[in-house]
Amino acid sequence: MNKELLDTLLRELCMINGTSGREEKVREYILSKISDRCECTVTPSGCIIAEYKGQKRREKKLMISAHMDEVGLIVTDINEDGTLSVDCVGGVNADAVIGRCVTLENGMKGCVGSPAVHNLSEEERKKPAAFDSLYADFGTQDREDALKYISPGDNVYYENNYHVSPDGYIFSKAIDDRAGCAAMIAMIIENELSFDTTFTFVTAEEVGLRGARTAAYVADPEYAIVIETTTAADIPLSEGAARCCELGKGAVVSYMDRSTIYDREMFALSRKLAAENGIAWQTKTTIAGGNDSGVIHISRGGVRTCAISVPCRYLHTPSCAAKAEDYYAVYRLAVLMAENIGILG
Amino acid sequence: MDLKELVCTLAGIDGVSGDESRIAAFCKELLEKYTEDVCIKNGNVIAHFGKKEEKPHIMLDAHLDRVGMVVTDFKDGFVKASPVGGLDMRIMPAQRVTVHGKEDIKGIVCTLPPHLSKEKKVMDRDELWVDTGLDKAEKYISYGDTISYDSPCTPLLGTRVCGAGLDDRAGIAVIFEIAELLKDENIPFTVLLSTGEEVNERGAATGGYVIDPDIAVEFDVSFAMCGGEKASKCGKLGGGAMIGFSPVLDREISLKLRAIAEEKGIPYKAEVMSGTTGTNADRFSICREGQRAATISIPLRYMHTPAEVVDTEDIRACARLAAEFMRREYK
Numbered sequence: 001m002n003k004e005l006l007d008t009l010l011r012e013l014c015m016i017n018g019t020s021g022r023e024e025k026v027r028e029y030i031l032s033k034i035s036d037r038c039e040c041t042v043t044p045s046g047c048i049i050a051e052y053k054g055q056k057r058r059e060k061k062l063m064i065s066a067h068m069d070e071v072g073l074i075v076t077d078i079n080e081d082g083t084l085s086v087d088c089v090g091g092v093n094a095d096a097v098i099g100r101c102v103t104l105e106n107g108m109k110g111c112v113g114s115p116a117v118h119n120l121s122e123e124e125r126k127k128p129a130a131f132d133s134l135y136a137d138f139g140t141q142d143r144e145d146a147l148k149y150i151s152p153g154d155n156v157y158y159e160n161n162y163h164v165s166p167d168g169y170i171f172s173k174a175i176d177d178r179a180g181c182a183a184m185i186a187m188i189i190e191n192e193l194s195f196d197t198t199f200t201f202v203t204a205e206e207v208g209l210r211g212a213r214t215a216a217y218v219a220d221p222e223y224a225i226v227i228e229t230t231t232a233a234d235i236p237l238s239e240g241a242a243r244c245c246e247l248g249k250g251a252v253v254s255y256m257d258r259s260t261i262y263d264r265e266m267f268a269l270s271r272k273l274a275a276e277n278g279i280a281w282q283t284k285t286t287i288a289g290g291n292d293s294g295v296i297h298i299s300r301g302g303v304r305t306c307a308i309s310v311p312c313r314y315l316h317t318p319s320c321a322a323k324a325e326d327y328y329a330v331y332r333l334a335v336l337m338a339e340n341i342g343i344l345g
Numbered sequence: 346m347d348l349k350e351l352v353c354t355l356a357g358i359d360g361v362s363g364d365e366s367r368i369a370a371f372c373k374e375l376l377e378k379y380t381e382d383v384c385i386k387n388g389n390v391i392a393h394f395g396k397k398e399e400k401p402h403i404m405l406d407a408h409l410d411r412v413g414m415v416v417t418d419f420k421d422g423f424v425k426a427s428p429v430g431g432l433d434m435r436i437m438p439a440q441r442v443t444v445h446g447k448e449d450i451k452g453i454v455c456t457l458p459p460h461l462s463k464e465k466k467v468m469d470r471d472e473l474w475v476d477t478g479l480d481k482a483e484k485y486i487s488y489g490d491t492i493s494y495d496s497p498c499t500p501l502l503g504t505r506v507c508g509a510g511l512d513d514r515a516g517i518a519v520i521f522e523i524a525e526l527l528k529d530e531n532i533p534f535t536v537l538l539s540t541g542e543e544v545n546e547r548g549a550a551t552g553g554y555v556i557d558p559d560i561a562v563e564f565d566v567s568f569a570m571c572g573g574e575k576a577s578k579c580g581k582l583g584g585g586a587m588i589g590f591s592p593v594l595d596r597e598i599s600l601k602l603r604a605i606a607e608e609k610g611i612p613y614k615a616e617v618m619s620g621t622t623g624t625n626a627d628r629f630s631i632c633r634e635g636q637r638a639a640t641i642s643i644p645l646r647y648m649h650t651p652a653e654v655v656d657t658e659d660i661r662a663c664a665r666l667a668a669e670f671m672r673r674e675y676k
Contacts (some may be wrong), residue, residue: 079572081570081571081572083571083572091459093438093459095435095436095437095438095456095467096438096439096456098435098436098650099433099435099436099440099647099650099651099652100436100440100496100651100652101496101499101507101508101651101652108501108502109499109500109501109507110501110507111507111647111650111652111654112652113571113572113646113647113650113652113654114435114572114573114647114650115571115572115573115574116433116568116574116647116648116649117431117432117433117435117648117649118431118568118623118648118649119568119574119575119578125433125434125435125467126466126467127435127467128435128465128466128467129435129436133572133573135571135572137501137507137571137646137647137654138501138502139501139502139503139505139507139654140502141503141583149502161441161451161495163451163478165450165451165477165478165479166478166479167422167478167479167480169422169476169478169479171441171451171453171478231458231461233457233458233461235423235455235456235457235474235476236420236423236425236455236474237455237457237472237474238457238461242461244458244461286461288458288461313453313455313476314438314439314453314455314456314458314476315458317438317439317453317456318439318441319439319441319453321453321476321478
């Protein structure tokens with residue numbers, strides 16, 4: 001495992017902007033890293049299907065998948081005063097957007113505004129922000145001025161500020177799911193796998209697992225490993241099972257979430273491989289969330305699927321928090337699963 | 346340094362109420378380019394320009410401090426925080442902050458994932474926790490350390506800037522602009538850059554007492570019109586200086602300021618307040634025997650968020666107006 005490569009790939013990928021439907025810059029970056037090592041095709045829905053050649057052939061085809069898109073904002077209208085109405089792309093809470101600095105897709109800097117707290121009634125102060133009352137402000141004087149720079153349908157991104165703490169915690173937007181993309185690129189660059197494998201970098205997970213549906217159809221595998229991030233709530237505001245999973249406790253292997261009941265044998269194999277190889281692992285203590293496995297495991301005639309995830313706090317906010325050692329654990333476990341999946345026949 | 350750069354530099358320095366020493370030191374050094382008579386007294390920066398005994402003695406004030414939080418407790422890598430000044434709790438989830446510990450530590454305000462929060466509500470003040478990304482926060486951070494928004498000031502289009510703490514670094518920028526305009530004119534005045542405005546205007550109370558001016562002119566920010574605000578309560582971003590009219594302000598000065606703005610073609614709006622002004626001017630007007638107070642305010646959008654917006658042209662308008670007023674008072 002090349003930690004330096006994994007770190008660099010994650011940082012560079014998180015800094016790229018690419019909401020659902022607008023993954024082109026992420027795709028270009030990934031292709032620049034892997035196209036000399038894999039036979040790559042881009043599907044009509046924008047997914048990369050990368051055929052990796054190992055020294056050995058598999059009896060049953062394995063697909064490893066991660067999504068390229070991130071949550072963000074989209075301009076829905078331009079107001080008379082030059083501000084922009086915005087809505088969310090993917091599951092974004094308005095309270096994670098209000099009062100933040102943002103960047104327009106053309107690089108212009110701005111912020112998401114709302115009336116000053118001083119002028120709100122007691123009742124209004126206790127009301128969570130909602131998108132219909134938010135607007136982005138890029139300093140344009142009026143509607144006419146704004147139209148010189150901005151069109152409805154343009155994307156607005158969280159201002160990024162990739163930061164690694166002294167104890168190895170990573171704060172950034174888009175760790176969901178650039179961590180998965182980075183891990184897959186590293187596996188390819190480092191030639192970690194001895195078997196032929198299909199890597200799929202998919203679009204539009206955040207708006208309903210859309211790209212993975214088509215990628216799984218095209219790849220037509222028997223097995224799938226989804227590399228993802230998953231909600232950790234190990235903060236002082238929650239206790240017990242509500243914490244879901246915890247940073248620093250290793251790779252999260254799921255048995256069930258809102259979209260999938262995972263393959264029992266793959267679940268067992270991943271735990272066994274983790275234990276045998278000294279890789280920290282955990283599972284989720286609540287049935288919550290979901291990921292591309294939801295559509296992959298029911299693709300065509302069915303695909304045996306597992307998900308290996310990086311536990312991540314504050315998902316879908318401008319500052320997700322993950323721990324590097326968990327990300328490395330996910331990488332190692334995914335490699336072991338890919339190498340040993342043949343055991344299951 | 347041009348004005349936009351000055352504003353961004355000032356806004357880039359922390360200074361939560363009670364912890365203004367870094368911004369005070371920075372401002373003292375800048376003021377020393379104009380006058381040798383600069384000191385820091387009880388946290389306030391005080392600078393005298395010209396001969397002290399000249400009448401009327403005019404004081405220009407802006408506040409050093411900004412809203413933020415203070416560390417009250419620890420749990421592993423998390424610090425419990427309490428608000429300092431009027432925070433907008435609606436914006437707190439996953440907000441980026443800097444904890445000013447032994448060294449500056451970046452952090453995130455904790456928030457529960459949506460599917461785990463039982464009801465959708467605004468965070469309570471006692472639910473503020475900051476994730477420091479440390480295994481043990483106490484290694485770098487102590488009780489009473491301050492926490493500010495981590496939001497660098499950024500130029501927007503044209504003459505606007507966006508960032509945390511423009512309340513009231515924009516006011517400080519006005520005072521530097523005035524010093525620049527008057528640097529060759531030998532007009533006497535005193536600058537007060539005061540602490541603790543966000544916690545009951547405390548620095549203004551002591552600074553006003555020490556300086557004991559005849560006239561106190563306050564440069565603070567006020568509300569600029571934006572979606573959801575009432576036009577009657579607001580100035581306009583890029584619309585010039587806001588001249589205060591209030592029962593606690595000196596009406597004669599307010600009228601003079603308005604006349605100057607009209608005569609000189611300085612863009613302005615009358616800011617009418619039916620009671621107190623919510624600024625340090627309220628303190629000055631009842632300090633000692635009472636000082637004749639005025640407010641010249643900079644319109645600002647999204648007050649007390651990390652994404653406040655001002656237009657530097659408004660800062661220029663405020664400075665031109667005040668400089669002209671001072672010239673006339675000394676004629």
